[in-house]
Amino acid sequence: xxxxxxxxxGLAFGLFLAAAPALAHHxxxxxxxxxxxxxxxxxxxxxxxxxxxxxxxxxxxDEATGQVINYACEGGAPNxxxxxxxxxxxxxAGDSVTVDGWRAKDGxxxxxxxxxxxxxxxxxxxxxxxxxGPGARP
Amino acid sequence: MxxxxxxxxxxxxxxxxxxNPPDLTxxxxxxxxxxxxxxxxxxxxxxxxxxxxWKNVDTKDDPTxxxxxxxxxxAFTAPMPFQVVQGPTMVAFLFEYQTIYRMVYIDKKHPPDIxxxxxxxxxxxxxxxxxxxxxxxxxxxxxxxxxxAGHEHSxxxxxxxxxxxxxxxxxxxxxxxxxxxxFTQPWSITRTFTRGKPTDRIMAYSCEExxxxxxxxxxxxxxxx
Numbered sequence: 001x002x003x004x005x006x007x008x009x010g011l012a013f014g015l016f017l018a019a020a021p022a023l024a025h026h027x028x029x030x031x032x033x034x035x036x037x038x039x040x041x042x043x044x045x046x047x048x049x050x051x052x053x054x055x056x057x058x059x060x061x062d063e064a065t066g067q068v069i070n071y072a073c074e075g076g077a078p079n080x081x082x083x084x085x086x087x088x089x090x091x092x093a094g095d096s097v098t099v100d101g102w103r104a105k106d107g108x109x110x111x112x113x114x115x116x117x118x119x120x121x122x123x124x125x126x127x128x129x130x131x132x133g134p135g136a137r138p
Numbered sequence: 139m140x141x142x143x144x145x146x147x148x149x150x151x152x153x154x155x156x157x158n159p160p161d162l163t164x165x166x167x168x169x170x171x172x173x174x175x176x177x178x179x180x181x182x183x184x185x186x187x188x189x190x191x192w193k194n195v196d197t198k199d200d201p202t203x204x205x206x207x208x209x210x211x212x213a214f215t216a217p218m219p220f221q222v223v224q225g226p227t228m229v230a231f232l233f234e235y236q237t238i239y240r241m242v243y244i245d246k247k248h249p250p251d252i253x254x255x256x257x258x259x260x261x262x263x264x265x266x267x268x269x270x271x272x273x274x275x276x277x278x279x280x281x282x283x284x285x286x287a288g289h290e291h292s293x294x295x296x297x298x299x300x301x302x303x304x305x306x307x308x309x310x311x312x313x314x315x316x317x318x319x320x321f322t323q324p325w326s327i328t329r330t331f332t333r334g335k336p337t338d339r340i341m342a343y344s345c346e347e348x349x350x351x352x353x354x355x356x357x358x359x360x361x362x363x
Contacts, residue, residue: 026203027172027286030196030358031351050348052205074351079234079341080217105356 032112036103044095045070049078049088054125056091056113058099073099073113075125090124091116097124159266160303162222162229165334170217173287174315177327182289188320195288198355201281205345205352207258208236209282210275211297211313215329221340229264229271234340242273252277256293270302284315292319307333 028034042060054075061068075081078088091097098117104110116124175181184192202208208216218235231240242264252261253276260278264271275297283290298314309331316324 026200026351026355027197027288027358030198030200030203030355048348051343052345052347052349053351055348055350072350077218077343079343082341083338104354106354108354110350110354 031104032102033105034102038103038111039100040071041096041098044091044093044097046093047091052077054078054081058097069109072110073101075113081125086125160269161224162271162301162303162309163224165219165221165338166309166331167219167334168214168216168331169329171215171329172285174285174289174327178325182325183322185320185322191290193360195290197288197358201283203352203355205349206281207238209258210240210260210278212283212285213238214311215285219334219340232340234343236345237343248276258282270300273299291317294319
C-alpha cells in the first residue's frame with residue numbers, strides 16, 4: 001500500500017516536472033490530455049518532416065492481444081529541430097524507439113511526443129525544450 | 139554654416155527622428171510567451187466584456203490552429219525567429235512563423251480608412267526616439283489572438299511597441315495593449331530578443347503543409363473543465 005502510494009506520488013511528481021511541449025500554433029490542451037500519459041516502444045514506420053510539426057508513426061504490438069497499433073506521434077517544428085541539430089534522417093523508418101508522451105483527447109492513436117529515445121539512449125526529435133526541441137520557456 | 143543654422147539643422151533632424159537610429163538588421167530569436175498573463179504577473183485588467191470573453195474562450199478555436207495569420211504582437215512572442223530589414227523610410231520584420239511580414243512605415247500616418255479595412259497584422263507606423271523604434275499599430279483584424287492561451291482582442295486594439303537596442307545581441311521589446319472593449323486600461327509586457335548565430339537563417343514554413351492537428355482539436359473551454 002505504502003509502495004503504491006509512493007509510486008503514484010512519484011508519477012504525479014514526474015508529470016509535474018515534465019516539460020510542456022512547445023506548440024506554437026495551437027494550445028497543447030486543445031488537442032492532448034495531460035491526464036493521459038503514454039509510454040511505448042516500437043518500430044518507426046514513417047517520418048513526416050513537415051510543418052507545422054514533424055510527425056512520425058510507430059507500430060507497437062500489444063503483448064496481451066497480439067494486435068499492432070500504429071501511433072501517430074507529433075514532435076516539434078522542423079525548423080526548430082533543425083537549428084538544434086536534428087536532421088530529417090535523425091529518425092528513420094525501421095528505427096526502434098521509446099516514446100513518452102500524452103494521448104490526444106479525441107481517443108485516436110495520436111500522441112504528443114514529449115521524449116523520443118533510440119535504443120542507444122540518444123534522444124531525438126522532441127517537442128520540449130529539454131529534449132532539443134525548439135527551446136520554449138515562457 | 140553659421141551656429142544658428144547648425145542648431146536649427148540638428149533640431150530639425152532630431153525632431154524627425156533621423157539622427158543615426160541604431161541598426162536593427164539581422165536574425166533575432168523571440169522569447170516564447172504562450173500566456174501573456176504569466177509575463178504580466180496577473181490577468182490583464184478586463185472590462186466585464188473582456189472578462190466574459192476570457193472565461194468562455196475555447197483554445198480549439200485558436201485561429202493559428204487553422205493556419206490563419208498570427209497577428210502583429212503574437213508574431214513577436216511565438217517560438218520562432220524573425221529577420222529585420224531596415225531602411226530610412228521603412229523597417230520590415232520578416233517572421234519565419236507562417237512566412238509573414240510586418241512593414242513599419244517611418245514617419246508616416248495611418249491611412250484614413252484603415253479601421254474600415256482591418257488587416258491580420260494591422261497597419262504600422264513608426265518613429266525613432268533615440269535608440270528606440272516606437273511602433274504604432276491599428277486596424278488589426280479582431281480574428282487574431284494575442285497569445286496561445288487565448289487572450290483575445292477587438293478591432294479597436296491599438297498596439298504601441300518599443301524596440302530598444304540594448305547592445306549588439308539584445309533588443310528590449312515592450313508592447314502595450316490598449317483595447318477599450320477588452321481592457322479597462324492599457325497594459326504592457328517586456329520581452330528580450332536575442333541575436334541568432336551567424337549560421338542561422340529564416341527557413342521555409344508552410345502551416346498548411348501537414349496541419350494534421352486541426353482534425354484532432356477538441357473543445358477546451360475553461361468553463362467545461
